[in-house]
Each structure stands twice: as C-alpha cells, then as structure tokens.
Amino acid sequence: MKVVPSRSSEWVRPVTPQKPASAIIEIEGVSQVFQTSARKDHVALSDISLAIEEGAFVSILGPSGCGKSTLLYVVGGFVSPTRGSAKIKGRTITGPGPDRGPVFQEFALFPWKTVLGNVMYGPRQQGVRAPEAEAQSRALIEMVGLKGYENFYPKELSGGMKQRVALARTLAYHPEVLLMDEPFGALDAHTRTRLQNDLLNIWERDRKTVLFVTHSVDEAVFLSDKVVMMSKSPGRIREVIDIDLPRPRRRSELLLDPRYQKYVVDIERMFDETDPVGSPS
Amino acid sequence: MISLAAFARRAAPVLACVGLLAMWQAASLALKNDSFPTAIEAIRAIPDILGDKEALINILASLRRMTIGFGVAVLVSIPLGLLMGRSRAVAALFNPLLMVIYPVPKAALMPIIMLWLGVGDITKTLVIFLGVSLPVIYHSFEGAKAVEEKMLWSGAAMGLSPAQRLVRIVLPAALPEILTGCRTGLVLALITMITSEMIARQSGAGNILFNALDMGQYDTVFAMIIIVGAMGICLDAIFERVRARLVRWSEPQFDMPLSFS
Numbered sequence: 001m002k003v004v005p006s007r008s009s010e011w012v013r014p015v016t017p018q019k020p021a022s023a024i025i026e027i028e029g030v031s032q033v034f035q036t037s038a039r040k041d042h043v044a045l046s047d048i049s050l051a052i053e054e055g056a057f058v059s060i061l062g063p064s065g066c067g068k069s070t071l072l073y074v075v076g077g078f079v080s081p082t083r084g085s086a087k088i089k090g091r092t093i094t095g096p097g098p099d100r101g102p103v104f105q106e107f108a109l110f111p112w113k114t115v116l117g118n119v120m121y122g123p124r125q126q127g128v129r130a131p132e133a134e135a136q137s138r139a140l141i142e143m144v145g146l147k148g149y150e151n152f153y154p155k156e157l158s159g160g161m162k163q164r165v166a167l168a169r170t171l172a173y174h175p176e177v178l179l180m181d182e183p184f185g186a187l188d189a190h191t192r193t194r195l196q197n198d199l200l201n202i203w204e205r206d207r208k209t210v211l212f213v214t215h216s217v218d219e220a221v222f223l224s225d226k227v228v229m230m231s232k233s234p235g236r237i238r239e240v241i242d243i244d245l246p247r248p249r250r251r252s253e254l255l256l257d258p259r260y261q262k263y264v265v266d267i268e269r270m271f272d273e274t275d276p277v278g279s280p281s
Numbered sequence: 282m283i284s285l286a287a288f289a290r291r292a293a294p295v296l297a298c299v300g301l302l303a304m305w306q307a308a309s310l311a312l313k314n315d316s317f318p319t320a321i322e323a324i325r326a327i328p329d330i331l332g333d334k335e336a337l338i339n340i341l342a343s344l345r346r347m348t349i350g351f352g353v354a355v356l357v358s359i360p361l362g363l364l365m366g367r368s369r370a371v372a373a374l375f376n377p378l379l380m381v382i383y384p385v386p387k388a389a390l391m392p393i394i395m396l397w398l399g400v401g402d403i404t405k406t407l408v409i410f411l412g413v414s415l416p417v418i419y420h421s422f423e424g425a426k427a428v429e430e431k432m433l434w435s436g437a438a439m440g441l442s443p444a445q446r447l448v449r450i451v452l453p454a455a456l457p458e459i460l461t462g463c464r465t466g467l468v469l470a471l472i473t474m475i476t477s478e479m480i481a482r483q484s485g486a487g488n489i490l491f492n493a494l495d496m497g498q499y500d501t502v503f504a505m506i507i508i509v510g511a512m513g514i515c516l517d518a519i520f521e522r523v524r525a526r527l528v529r530w531s532e533p534q535f536d537m538p539l540s541f542s
C-alpha cells in the first residue's frame with residue numbers, strides 16, 4: 001500500500017523562531033540523512049532552523065558527531081541538505097561561493113604555493129590585478145602576525161602558523177560570512193589561546209559575520225555573541241544562549257568575571273546532560 | 282665534516298660503477314668464454330659504434346620513437362588519470378579496460394600491431410606509448426584520488442569552476458605522485474623501445490644489438506648494452522633533477538642525519 005505523505009506536517013512545522021530582521025543567514029528546516037553502508041539511514045541533522053544576524057559571532061557547540069560540521073557544510077554549499085534550505089541574504093544557497101569563506105581544522109592550504117601565493121589566490125581568482133592583490137595580501141599576512149614568512153611553503157610552518165595563513169587566505173577575498181570548523185581544534189592549548197585572542201582582535205575591527213564550530217565550551221563563550229547548543233543523534237538544536245558579555249573582551253579580565261564563569265559552568269552542565277558519560281557514540 | 286660527506290655522496294655512484302666493471306672484468310678473465318668479452322674489450326668497442334654514422338642514425342631513431350611515445354603517453358595519461366581520480370563515472374568506464382590491459386606484456390601485442398600497422402615507426406611508437414601509459418595513468422589516478430577534499434572546497438569557495446579545480450588544484454596537488462609515475466614510465470619507455478626493436482628488426486639500438494649477436498660480435502653486443510644502460514641512467518638522472526625542482530614544496534627538507542657529527 002502506498003502511503004500518501006501527510007501534508008499537515010508542513011503546516012505544523014514551527015517557523016523560524018524569533019527571526020531577526022537583519023538575518024544574513026537563514027537555515028530553514030534543514031535535515032541531512034546519510035546512507036550508511038549497512039543500508040541504514042543515519043540522521044546527521046534533523047529539522048534545524050536558525051537565523052544568524054549580520055555581524056554576529058555565533059558558535060555552534062556540541063559533542064563530536066552531533067552534526068556541527070554538516071550544518072556548516074550546508075551553509076557553505078559544499079553539501080546539499082536532504083530537506084530544507086539555507087539562505088544567504090534571502091538567496092537560497094545552491095553551492096559554494098566567495099560570499100562564504102571556510103576555514104577548516106585541517107587548514108587545507110595549497111602546499112605548492114608559498115604563504116603569499118596562498119593568500120593571493122582568492123583575490124587573483126576574483127580578477128584583482130597582481131600588484132594590488134600582492135599589496136593587500138602582504139598587509140593581511142602582517143595582520144595575522146606572519147610578517148617575514150611570505151615566501152615560506154606550508155610544510156615549513158607550524159600548525160598555528162598554517163591556521164593563520166588559512167585565515168588570511170580566506171579574509172583576502174572578503175567573504176561576508178566566515179565559516180570556521182573547529183579551526184583551533186588541532187592546536188596545542190597555548191597556541192589555541194593566542195589564536196583565539198588574535199581572531200577576536202581581527203574580528204572586532206570589521207565585525208564580519210562568523211559561524212564558528214567548536215566542541216570547547218570556554219572557547220564558545222569567550223568568542224561568541226550567541227552559542228547554539230546542539231545535541232547528539234539525531235542532530236538537533238538544544239538551546240540558543242545569548243552571551244551577554246562586554247566587548248572588546250580581554251581574556252585576563254574575562255576569566256575573572258563571574259558572569260563568564262557562570263556561562264561556562266551552566267553550559268558545561270548542559271553539555272554533560274547532552275552527552276552523558278557512557279552514552280553510545 | 283660536511284665537505285667529506287658531500288664528496289662521499291657524489292662519489293658513491295661512480296664507485297658502484299667502477300666496482301661493477303671490475304667484477305665483470307674479473308669474471309670474464311676467469312671464465313675465458315668467447316661470448317663473454319671483458320669489460321675493457323666492451324668499452325673499447327663503444328667509440329667504434331658511436332663513430333659509425335649508420336649506428337648513430339639507428340640510435341637517434343630509437344630515441345625519437347621513445348620521446349614521441351613517452352610524450353604522447355604522458356599527455357594523454359595524466360588528464361585521463363586525473364579525471365578517473367575525481368569522477369566515479371569516468372573511473373567506472375575506464376577501470377575494466379585498464380585492468381585487462383595491465384597484466385598483458387605490451388611486447389606480446391606486437392605481432393598483432395605489426396600485422397595491422399607494419400613494422401615501421403608507428404608500431405614501435407605505439408608499443409612504447411602503451412608501456413608508458415599504464416603507470417602514468419595509475420599514479421595520476423591515485424594522486425588525484427588522494428587530493429584533500431577541503432582543498433577543493435576552499436577553491437570552490439574562491440569561485441573556481443570544476444574544470445579550473447582539476448587543472449589548478451588537482452593537477453599541482455597530485456604532481457609528486459604523477460611524476461613518480463612518469464619516472465617509472467620513462468624506464469619502461471626504454472625497455473619497450475629495445476624490446477620492440479628486437480621483435481621488429483628494422484632499425485634502432487635494439488636492432489644493432491641483435492645483429493651483432495647474430496654475427497658473433499660479442500664486444501659490440503656488450504658495448505651496446507653499456508650504451509643503452511648509460512642512456513637510461515642519464516635520462517633518469519635528468520628527469521630526477523627536473524622532478525625534484527618541480528616538487529620541492531613537497532619534499533622533506535633535510536636528509537635524515539645518519540650521525541650527529
């Protein structure tokens with residue numbers, strides 16, 4: 001017997017909650033289902049709706065495997081969702097584009113290009129003339145703290161330096177939204193702290209919209225205006241928490257701030273409920 | 282000391298060659314066999330061959346066929362391998378064909394090709410082409426498959442079309458692997474070149490070699506082996522220098538230190 005899909009479900013689906021007027025990214029009812037080898041469907045995202053305000057720093061926080069990367073890839077246009085859609089400035093996202101700049105945990109630099117060559121790649125592709133692209137890129141390299149390394153190849157750099165190059169390479173083509181997928185996840189604690197500080201400093205200059213994936217609670221609280229908590233299987237949004245802390249943020253002040261501490265403790269508790277010890281992963 | 286180490290590195294291949302020739306000389310003197318000339322006799326025969334206009338023309342004809350066969354094979358195989366590595370459909374189309382051709386010794390196809398295309402240049406060049414193609418396709422395929430997806434995504438976000446990504450990201454990223462295939466291909470080109478001339482005896486270095494064998498000129502036979510071997514070593518050395526320059530960005534920076542001195 002053929003089951004007629006019920007139309008009523010479309011009517012009862014909750015509309016995007018408190019959609020701000022100035023939303024640059026709108027994620028509407030996005031589900032992502034992967035076919036696993038065992039012919040069993042694996043639901044990575046189920047019915048995610050989220051609006052992201054222009055100029056906001058938004059973190060997506062959740063345990064490993066809850067679909068954070070998948071959600072970011074949908075916004076990036078690298079994968080197309082099974083159901084629902086994502087929009088940028090009202091236009092439905094159908095593929096990658098220079099308005100959305102990814103920064104990956106794996107850096108994904110072009111190893112055959114020098115630091116300068118990597119950073120110039122985007123502007124040159126957009127048709128910026130070589131001298132101009134070079135001048136802009138040199139300034140960006142200086143901004144991310146790599147002056148003097150312009151002619152180094154990626155293999156000659158440490159992990160933290162590679163991620164600085166990756167950030168400069170993406171900033172170089174002026175995306176409207178930065179999509180960062182655990183960019184500091186592969187770095188040691190000290191390097192990570194430094195890059196968090198530098199990222200905040202850079203971000204506070206031009207306040208680009210940032211969608212930042214992380215599984216670290218204090219990283220999310222330290223950086224963000226808003227933390228989107230996801231829970232595991234099937235990937236859903238559990239809670240959206242506004243982080244009401246003053247900017248510019250200084251790490252040394254923030255760590256002593258009881259409001260910061262409360263955010264971290266509260267979210268950590270929520271995290272533990274979402275991903276209890278011994279839960280099947 | 283650095284200069285001593287550098288000297289040792291330079292001298293090592295020369296020492297190996299001298300050692301080999303010395304062993305040859307000793308073995309030949311010990312065996313006293315007509316069909317096994319001494320190293321010195323063979324080396325003495327080299328100037329005679331290289332001074333002979335007919336022989337030189339033959340050797341150059343061999344090199345020309347080899348260059349064309351190798352060049353065309355590389356030009357066809359790299360794009361095909363890269364496409365196979367990035368497109369499941371293209372891979373599915375060509376994989377069965379390649380799997381059938383792969384284990385067949387290319388020289389074994391020569392009788393058929395000779396039947397269709399004669400014993401001339403086309404047949405021999407085609408056999409060289411077949412010999413070179415497979416390793417180059419295989420390595421290009423593996424290289425393209427291994428290209429990090431996030432690298433391609435980064436390019437896509439910058440606005441590169443799929444074709445641009447293939448040429449400007451997959452090709453350079455896979456270049457170290459591709460050149461490994463080409464290096465194997467170069468040696469195979471030399472091997473198939475000689476083999477094809479053994480089968481279709483009409484011209485070429487292989488032809489000189491086997492004519493000399495028929496006439497019992499064993500010093501010429503061995504001299505030709507030295508000449509062909511030297512050609513192979515030179516071509517490989519030149520290729521290796523070019524390769525090292527092209528993929529400097531991917532090589533580990535320093536030799537592994539053998540001692541802490």
Ligand SMILES: Nc1ncnc2c1ncn2[C@@H]1O[C@H](COP(=O)(O)OP(=O)(O)O)[C@@H](O)[C@H]1O
Nearest residue numbers: 034035042044063064065066067068069070071
């Ligand atoms: N291409 C894919 N094919 C099948 N399953 C996938 C694929 N990508 C992700 N998944 C699965 O979807 C879930 C969410 O993955 P991901 O978005 O990478 O999670 P996170 O980034 O939060 O760790 C995981 O269980 C993962 O195994």
Ligand SMILES: [Mg+2]
Nearest residue numbers: 068069070182
């Ligand atoms: Mg992830």
